[in-house]
Amino acid sequence: GQQLNQSPQSMFIQEGEDVSMNCTSSSIFNTWLWYKQDPGEGPVLLIALYKAGELTSNGRLTAQFGITRKDSFLNISASIPSDVGIYFCAGRSNYQLIWGAGTKLIIKP
Amino acid sequence: GAGVSQTPSNKVTEKGKYVELRCDPISGHTALYWYRQSLGQGPEFLIYFQGTGAADDSGLPNDRFFAVRPEGSVSTLKIQRTERGDSAVYLCASSLTESGGEQFFGPGTRLTVL
Numbered sequence: 001g002q003q004l005n006q007s008p009q010s011m012f013i014q015e016g017e018d019v020s021m022n023c024t025s026s027s028i029f030n031t032w033l034w035y036k037q038d039p040g041e042g043p044v045l046l047i048a049l050y051k052a053g054e055l056t057s058n059g060r061l062t063a064q065f066g067i068t069r070k071d072s073f074l075n076i077s078a079s080i081p082s083d084v085g086i087y088f089c090a091g092r093s094n095y096q097l098i099w100g101a102g103t104k105l106i107i108k109p
Numbered sequence: 110g111a112g113v114s115q116t117p118s119n120k121v122t123e124k125g126k127y128v129e130l131r132c133d134p135i136s137g138h139t140a141l142y143w144y145r146q147s148l149g150q151g152p153e154f155l156i157y158f159q160g161t162g163a164a165d166d167s168g169l170p171n172d173r174f175f176a177v178r179p180e181g182s183v184s185t186l187k188i189q190r191t192e193r194g195d196s197a198v199y200l201c202a203s204s205l206t207e208s209g210g211e212q213f214f215g216p217g218t219r220l221t222v223l
Contacts, residue, residue, distance in 0.1 A: 042214030096165075
């Protein structure tokens with residue numbers, strides 16, 4: 001099925017570093033969402049973006065809805081060990097969510 | 110509970126068998142969704158319920174897959190004549206309405222077909 005282009009596929013970073021990941025699409029979406037998934041769990045919503053150009057923060061997380069409505073990025077500042085996991089972007093058109101393949105975040109000890 | 114719950118958490122079955130996967134949505138959520146997630150991929154849409162009716166089942170891969178939500182709350186995903194390729198994590202999500210409120214996910218059922 002259709003998927004968004006999410007990059008990078010994985011990231012190895014040191015604790016305390018900032019992280020950036022992004023998603024692009026050939027289609028326009030009305031809503032962009034960022035989820036985090038831990039092993040054995042379902043995705044948990046981190047940030048929802050509803051307006052082109054919107055910049056939204058949730059603690060150390062910041063996400064932006066691209067002005068073209070075809071892309072979004074997520075930044076994590078000052079990473080900590082509990083940030084490890086897989087981050088997914090999703091574009092919503094009405095009720096349907098179209099997902100990226102995920103960015104796996106690994107923090108080097 | 111406060112969140113979406115799914116049972117069983119793990120299901121191992123043999124090729125050709127029938128399985129049922131259950132989802133209890135958040136109380137009061139009228140919209141319910143089933144997704145399938147393969148290793149290393151994002152979830153893929155299967156079916157969406159608004160109330161008791163399946164509003165969109167276009168994601169079901171074939172007629173071996175069927176889902177019901179008879180009372181507009183709990184939903185069951187049914188898979189007949191399971192195949193090895195059906196092995197995946199099956200996720201359920203619910204939202205307040207189809208257009209209001211985001212989707213909240215359960216922990217998933219990991220299905221393994223031997």
